[in-house]
Amino acid sequence: MVESHTIVGKAAVIEALPEHPAVKAIVAWNAEALTDAKFDRNELTLTFAPEQIRAAAATVQAAGYKFLEDMTAVDWFPSSPRFQLSYHILSHTFKEHIRLRVMVEGADPSVESITPVWPSANYYEREVFDLFGIRFEGHPNMRRIMMPDDWVGHPLRKDYPVEGYR
Amino acid sequence: MTETIGTPILEAPLAEGAKDQHMIINMGPQHPATHGVLRLVLEIDGEIIVRLYPEVGYLHTGIEKTCEAKFYQQVVPLTDRINYLDPLSNNLCYCLAVEKLLGLEAPEKAKWLRVLLVELSRLNSHLIWLGTHAMDIGALTVFLYTFREREDILRLFEAVAGQRMMTSYFRIGGLSMEPPLDFLDRVQAFIRTFPEKIDEYANLLTGNPIFRNRLMGVGYLSAADAIALGVTGPPMRASGVDFDLRRDMPYSGYEKFKFDVPISTAGDCWARYEVRLVEMRESVKIIQQALDGMPEGPVKADAPKIVLPDREKMKTQMEALIHHFKIVTEGFEVPAGEVYQGIEAGHGQTGYYVVSDGTAKPYRVHMRYPSFATLQALETMCQGRMLADVVAIIGSIDIVLGEIDR
Numbered sequence: 220m221v222e223s224h225t226i227v228g229k230a231a232v233i234e235a236l237p238e239h240p241a242v243k244a245i246v247a248w249n250a251e252a253l254t255d256a257k258f259d260r261n262e263l264t265l266t267f268a269p270e271q272i273r274a275a276a277a278t279v280q281a282a283g284y285k286f287l288e289d290m291t292a293v294d295w296f297p298s299s300p301r302f303q304l305s306y307h308i309l310s311h312t313f314k315e316h317i318r319l320r321v322m323v324e325g326a327d328p329s330v331e332s333i334t335p336v337w338p339s340a341n342y343y344e345r346e347v348f349d350l351f352g353i354r355f356e357g358h359p360n361m362r363r364i365m366m367p368d369d370w371v372g373h374p375l376r377k378d379y380p381v382e383g384y385r
Numbered sequence: 386m387t388e389t390i391g392t393p394i395l396e397a398p399l400a401e402g403a404k405d406q407h408m409i410i411n412m413g414p415q416h417p418a419t420h421g422v423l424r425l426v427l428e429i430d431g432e433i434i435v436r437l438y439p440e441v442g443y444l445h446t447g448i449e450k451t452c453e454a455k456f457y458q459q460v461v462p463l464t465d466r467i468n469y470l471d472p473l474s475n476n477l478c479y480c481l482a483v484e485k486l487l488g489l490e491a492p493e494k495a496k497w498l499r500v501l502l503v504e505l506s507r508l509n510s511h512l513i514w515l516g517t518h519a520m521d522i523g524a525l526t527v528f529l530y531t532f533r534e535r536e537d538i539l540r541l542f543e544a545v546a547g548q549r550m551m552t553s554y555f556r557i558g559g560l561s562m563e564p565p566l567d568f569l570d571r572v573q574a575f576i577r578t579f580p581e582k583i584d585e586y587a588n589l590l591t592g593n594p595i596f597r598n599r600l601m602g603v604g605y606l607s608a609a610d611a612i613a614l615g616v617t618g619p620p621m622r623a624s625g626v627d628f629d630l631r632r633d634m635p636y637s638g639y640e641k642f643k644f645d646v647p648i649s650t651a652g653d654c655w656a657r658y659e660v661r662l663v664e665m666r667e668s669v670k671i672i673q674q675a676l677d678g679m680p681e682g683p684v685k686a687d688a689p690k691i692v693l694p695d696r697e698k699m700k701t702q703m704e705a706l707i708h709h710f711k712i713v714t715e716g717f718e719v720p721a722g723e724v725y726q727g728i729e730a731g732h733g734q735t736g737y738y739v740v741s742d743g744t745a746k747p748y749r750v751h752m753r754y755p756s757f758a759t760l761q762a763l764e765t766m767c768q769g770r771m772l773a774d775v776v777a778i779i780g781s782i783d784i785v786l787g788e789i790d791r
Contacts, residue, residue, distance in 0.1 A: 260485055260724055286612055288727065289736050289753035305738065307725050307753070311626070314633045316725055339615030342761055350449075365445040365790060374450055381454045 225259045232256035232263075239263065240310075241317050244282035245275065255320075266320040269330050275319060276306065276336045284310040284317060287333075290343035292351045296377040301325030302353055306333070323353060332358040350375035407435060414443050418521045418776040421786025423760075425775070432771045437764040441757075444790035452750040456716030457483055458557055458693075460750060465551040467752060468788040470513050473499075473506035473542075474730035476555035479750075481636055482726035482737040483557045486719050489691060495559040495684045496638040501572065501675040502545065502554065503637075503730075504668040508579075509538045510731030510783075511665050518658075518780035519590060522599045527589050534582050537575050544568055556693070558686035569676055576672050583665055590658075600654040604766040604778035607652060614765065615758030618733025619664060620782050623649045623656035630729040637728075641678075642671050654781035661783075691717045716745030732756055732783055754788035 226235050233250070236242050236258065245253055245265060252275060255266035267275045276287075289307040306319040323330055332355035333340045344355045345364040352373035355361060363370065372379055413424040422443035428436040448467060452460045464475035477499055484490065491499070516531035539549040545564045546554035554561055590596050606616065611624040621628070629646040631639045647663035649656035685692045693712055694705035711717075721743040727736040733755025740749040759782050766778050 259722060260488075262724060264723075287615060288617075288734060289725070289738060289751070291738060291751040293723075293740050293749045305723070305725075307736065307738065309727070309734075311628045311633075316727065318723075318725065337615075338613050339758055339761055342615075342757060363442075365442040367442075374447055379450075381450060 225257075227257050227259075229253055229256045232258055236263070240282050240313055241265065241279050241284060244278050248274070248278045262316065262318060264318045264320050266322065269321050269323055272304075272306075272319065272321050273331045273333050273336060276308075276333045279308060279317065279319065280336055283312050284308040286311060287337040287339050287343075288316065290333075290340055290347070292347045292353060292375075294351060294375065294377045296325070299325065302328050302351060304330060304347070304353070327354075328352065329354040329356060331356050334358055349373070352376065406430065412775070414440075419779060419786075420517060420784060423779075423784070423786055423789075425763075427772070427775070429772060432773075434767045434770055434772065434775065437767045437775070439760050439763055441760065441786070441789050444786050446791070448791045449750055449752065452747055454746065456745050457719060457747060458712070458716065460747065461556065462551065462553040464752075465553055466787065467791055468510075468730070468732070468735075468754065468756075468785050469550055470785055471506050471510040471731040472550060472552045473502045473554065474728060474735060476553060477503055477637065478726055478728045478730070478735045478737045479739075480555045480557050481728065482724050482739045483719065485724045485726055486722055486739060486741055487557070487688075487691065488720075489558050489686055489688055491559045491637075491686055492683050493638070493680045494682045495686075497675050497679050498560060498564065498684065499555060499637050500639060500642065501672055501679075502542075503728075504671045504675070505538055505541060505572070507668050507731040508665055509535055509542075511661050511668075512538070514661065514731075514780075514783040515586060518777075518783070519596065521776050521780045522596060524590060524593060524596055527586055530582070530585060530589070534579065541568070541571060541575065544571065556685070558688055558692040560684040562695075563684055569679065572672065573676055576669055576676070579669055580666060583662065583669075587662060597655070599774075599777050600658060600781070602653050602655075603770065603774050604654045604781055605652050606762055606766050608650075610762065610765055611652075614762040616733070616762045616782075617755045617758065618729070618731075619660045620657050620759060620762075621733070622647065623660045624652040625650035630727055630734055634727070636726070642674050644671050654777055657781045657783075718743060718745050719747075727753070730755065732785060732788070733759060752788075752791060754791065756782075756784040756786075757789045760784060760789060 226232050252267055252271040254268055257264045286309040288309045291305055293303040295301055300322040302323040304321040308317050344358055347353050349363040349365050350373055407428055407430050409428050413419045414422040424440040426438040448463050464479045465472040468475055512531040512535045516528035519527040542552050543549045545568055546552040606624050608625040611621045627648050632646055644667045647660045649660050689708045694709055698705040699709045719741040721741050723740045725738045727734050736753035738751040739747055742748040767775050
């Protein structure tokens with residue numbers, strides 16, 4: 220296996236990958252919005268403050284990362300901030316994935332929706348809302364998608380049991 | 386706990402400017418042309434679709450939640466059940482993702498066999514698509530022909546994995562076992578005659594005036610819409626986006642194979658039909674190259690703490706027995722981190738996002754499946770078309786409800 224080097228930290232990534240199209244675009248847009256960055260196993264992860272995600276998404280989209288391939292959440296219960304949102308974005312020109320990441324607090328979690336940037340985020344955000352209970356502001360149809368409408372709880376949260384009766 | 390918001394679609398107001406004669410009808414979830422339990426709520430003006438709303442979730446089994454309670458190697462059989470028409474692609478994508486986390490690479494022969502089997506699996510998936518799509522439109526005969534060849538493929542899967550549909554043949558670090566001695570000859574025999582079979586399907590459909598009229602110009606999707614709505618795979622390439630993960634971001638040794646990626650710019654159901662037919666021919670080419678260049682060597686990586694030992698060794702060697710016992714009872718620890726691995730499956734781009742916290746069980750496994758995203762484009766494709774076209778369009782985007790609901 221090719222050992223890929225790991226770069227941890229915002230300053231280190233900006234210094235090591237100044238020519239990377241996504242890093243370049245983000246630095247040109249607003250380097251302050253970037254709170255953390257990591258390059259690990261050939262994958263670039265850029266972390267943003269929750270209120271900046273829509274603008275960050277629009278920035279990388281303009282930089283050539285045109286295709287939102289996937290979006291999901293991870294529950295880091297009981298640590299704080301509790302939820303991590305991961306957006307996987309593909310560039311057809313650079314032939315590369317990048318990951319945008321947002322950390323969200325556990326109490327009444329809410330993030331800006333990126334549906335104005337990528338309409339395809341619609342179902343993904345509904346899925347995260349349904350299974351994690353994270354609300355997306357500005358989403359056109361914030362309803363459950365997998366579970367029945369009258370379901371109580373959000374199954375993919377870590378404090379939700381894997382089996383048993385409700 | 387957060388509350389659900391919004392109104393159920395049947396109580397939703399009609400579209401802006403809707404006239405009195407607009408009607409809301411329900412299609413599915415028990416409908417033969419929806420290929421599973423897909424429910425569509427349609428707002429129609431006479432026979433014309435004004436709005437379409439897919440209601441999914443009837444097959445939701447919480448596989449992602451189940452994965453978090455299993456050891457890494459126990460997740461492989463779960464992945465088969467997501468897209469049951471293309472089982473080996475799921476196995477491959479999951480194994481590649483975990484191998485990336487581990488920094489482990491499968492041996493050369495395992496990679497080549499994986500490519501060969503995934504392409505057979507793609508043929509399997511395309512054959513089912515072709516048969517059912519044509520049947521939805523009224524060309525019943527093709528179904529019988531495609532299922533004849535599908536049966537041959539399933540027999541090959543059975544020979545290699547012991548299972549026809551839920552193969553679970555790939556393991557983290559390689560394959561579960563060596564294929565049978567005559568396996569490659571059997572694949573060769575199948576591949577030798579298969580191109581003629583594709584001609585047979587084409588003879589039945591390509592010149593058929595009813596089939597042409599039902600597909601040509603129906604369900605148009607522009608390249609910009611395809612990208613905006615997350616459409617991948619053959620429907621995306623039929624809209625003119627020239628991208629294939631096998632060629633552009635090769636994995637599992639695909640860079641060693643020569644094949645063309647069929648593109649069409651028409652963007653309608655007919656283009657999707659043509660693209661998939663050519664893709665089947667290209668898959669045959671890849672399988673032929675895999676057979677010709679099949680390397681020798683082991684099919685499992687040399688990583689005794691991760692890969693189960695051979696049965697023979699387990700029963701004769703102390704270390705192998707200990708490793709076997711440890712892997713089965715405790716699993717193996719995977720270094721902390723997160724990876725995303727995308728592959729080009731039969732239906733489009735499949736992706737696995739695996740997060741590890743350093744224990745023997747995955748902290749989070751998320752599957753990106755093409756049908757889930759492609760379904761969002763259904764409304765765009767159906768708007769302004771006749772009700773009967775919905776059946777043709779659903780067939781042409783080739784969705785599997787198992788992978789939408791997971």
